[in-house]
Amino acid sequence: MFNGNHVCAIAAMAAISMVSLTACSDESLKITNVPDESELSSSSMLSVEPGSSSSSELSSSSAKVSKPRDCDEEGLTVGSVCVRKEHDPVCGFKASCGDGIIENEYVYMGDGVFETFYDIAHKAPCTAENENSKQKLTYGDKSFQKSEYYMCLGGFSEDKAMKHPDEDPMVYEWFQIKEAEYYCAVKYSDSEIVSAAPAGDVCSFETLEGKQNYLSVYNPNTDVEKMVWEKFEPKSELGPCPTEYFFNRLFSKSGEKVYKCYLGEWVLAEGMMPQQYLDPRKDNLTDEEYDVLELPQNASVGDRAAGLLEDCVYHKEFSYFLCNSEQADSYISNCRMHKRYDDCEPRNYYRYRENGSWTLETDEDRLNDSRFQVPECSKERMDAVFEVPSQPGKPGEAYRCIWYSDEDVGNNKLAGYVFHRAEKSKMF
Numbered sequence: 001m002f003n004g005n006h007v008c009a010i011a012a013m014a015a016i017s018m019v020s021l022t023a024c025s026d027e028s029l030k031i032t033n034v035p036d037e038s039e040l041s042s043s044s045m046l047s048v049e050p051g052s053s054s055s056s057e058l059s060s061s062s063a064k065v066s067k068p069r070d071c072d073e074e075g076l077t078v079g080s081v082c083v084r085k086e087h088d089p090v091c092g093f094k095a096s097c098g099d100g101i102i103e104n105e106y107v108y109m110g111d112g113v114f115e116t117f118y119d120i121a122h123k124a125p126c127t128a129e130n131e132n133s134k135q136k137l138t139y140g141d142k143s144f145q146k147s148e149y150y151m152c153l154g155g156f157s158e159d160k161a162m163k164h165p166d167e168d169p170m171v172y173e174w175f176q177i178k179e180a181e182y183y184c185a186v187k188y189s190d191s192e193i194v195s196a197a198p199a200g201d202v203c204s205f206e207t208l209e210g211k212q213n214y215l216s217v218y219n220p221n222t223d224v225e226k227m228v229w230e231k232f233e234p235k236s237e238l239g240p241c242p243t244e245y246f247f248n249r250l251f252s253k254s255g256e257k258v259y260k261c262y263l264g265e266w267v268l269a270e271g272m273m274p275q276q277y278l279d280p281r282k283d284n285l286t287d288e289e290y291d292v293l294e295l296p297q298n299a300s301v302g303d304r305a306a307g308l309l310e311d312c313v314y315h316k317e318f319s320y321f322l323c324n325s326e327q328a329d330s331y332i333s334n335c336r337m338h339k340r341y342d343d344c345e346p347r348n349y350y351r352y353r354e355n356g357s358w359t360l361e362t363d364e365d366r367l368n369d370s371r372f373q374v375p376e377c378s379k380e381r382m383d384a385v386f387e388v389p390s391q392p393g394k395p396g397e398a399y400r401c402i403w404y405s406d407e408d409v410g411n412n413k414l415a416g417y418v419f420h421r422a423e424k425s426k427m428f
Contacts, residue, residue: 068081068083068105068144069143069144070084071084076141077141078108078109079107079139079140080107080108080139080140080141080143081106081107081139081141082107083104083106084106084114085101085102086101087100088101104116117137117139117146117148120137121148121176122173124174126174127152128154132152132187132188133151133152134150134151134177135150136182137150148176149176149177149178149181150175151175151177151181151182151188151193152175153172153173153174154170154171154172155171156169157170157171175193177193178229179207181193181229184205184229185197185203189226194226195217199217200215201215202214202215202216203216203229212231213234213240214229214230215229215230215240216229217249217250218249218311230243230244232245238259241262241264242261243264244263249312251273253277258273258277260273271342272314272342272343272344272423273344274310274312275310275344276290276310281293287309290308290309291308291309291347292307292308292350292358294308295307295358299352301352301354302351303352304350304351304389305349306350306390307349307350308346309347310344310345310420311344311347312344312345313342313343314425315340315342317338317340318338318339318417319336319337320414321335321336321337321400322334322335322415323402324402325401325404325405328402328404329404329405329406339424341422341423341424342422342425343395343419344421345393345421346420347392348361348392349361351365361392366391371388372388374412377403377410378410379403379408381401381403382401382402383403384400384401385401386399387399387418390420395417395418395422396417397414397417397418398416399414399415400412400415
């Protein structure tokens with residue numbers, strides 16, 4: 001079912017590696033500090049300094065030990081990971097914190113010096129020149145080892161812009177990321193790290209625990225069209241099904257039966273599902289061919305039409321404002337409604353162009369289309385309803401102008417939805 005079968009395999013051998021943002025891309029990776037396999041030894045100390053060329057990683061047998069030693073123990077070697085019991089400065093003396101003691105991990109640097117992974121990561125430069133680069137820190141000895149991953153990210157600093165208006169307002173810092181975000185292609189978008197690969201792409205890499213497999217999928221926990229990397233076990237002919245994924249857009253077809261991905265297992269799909277899995281015309285067509293199958297032949301420039309491909313969401317809560325202006329002015333408490341629906345919406349919309357062809361609708365098309373611009377709420381428009389058309393994967397929305405007479409102000413409230421196909425939610 002997945003049109004992308006892009007797989008990357010990266011040996012997890014570098015104690016500290018700086019890689020580009022395009023990990024898992026088709027281009028070859030440039031990884032520094034990767035020792036030859038002949039250099040690997042179960043007694044090797046892990047890296048203690050970025051840039052060292054003598055670092056190497058422990059054998060897989062040492063990965064079975066899961067608890068670091070106490071930092072006060074004797075016999076620690078340079079690069080060993082240990083723990084100290086310390087007071088939690090954030091917790092203080094709150095009853096919910098118990099005794100307020102936590103265990104913090106440190107790396108022994110020699111001569112009685114201990115540093116955190118965070119401290120070590122921030123020794124490496126993080127500037128505009130190496131923004132989006134990543135580093136892997138791996139430390140330990142024969143008894144215990146650990147890796148942490150960091151990414152150099154930049155962001156606008158309002159405080160810096162005000163205090164130093166003549167300087168670049170951007171600030172750059174190393175942020176800790178997940179293992180999959182280190183090995184697989186990611187990008188920084190709207191204050192979070194997301195997959196930079198298309199839906200359905202696979203990223204695989206080797207670690208001491210064996211081969212790890214991740215699938216680029218739509219984030220099931222947000223309405224925003226963003227991808228995340230989800231782990232899966234390659235155990236089904238139906239395709240990858242992430243172990244932590246709660247069915248959302250992941251379907252597979254075998255013969256006449258359609259399945260949903262549910263927490264690592266393919267379960268028989270019932271109820272609503274994308275029509276491309278039910279329409280026999282789709283069997284011999286690509287997604288692109290099927291999507292445009294019913295676009296109107298006789299169209300005018302600027303016309304808008306939905307493609308046939310659908311994406312569905314399940315048990316999703318839709319909230320809206322039920323009252324009119326008079327009811328809202330009376331401070332009725334039950335104006336807000338919440339209902340859960342299973343909803344299937346077109347994946348793509350198309351516009352008819354001057355050259356006589358249909359092409360995919362763009363953000364610019366919607367930005368320049370007055371149908372998507374909700375007019376300002378005014379006293380003259382009190383209780384007027386304005387419908388915003390559906391967008392890819394999202395139902396249309398209806399806004400009501402609510403005018404508050406007491407305050408002589410108005411506000412457009414989301415008053416309902418215009419679904420493509422929806423029904424009351426049913427959980428299986």
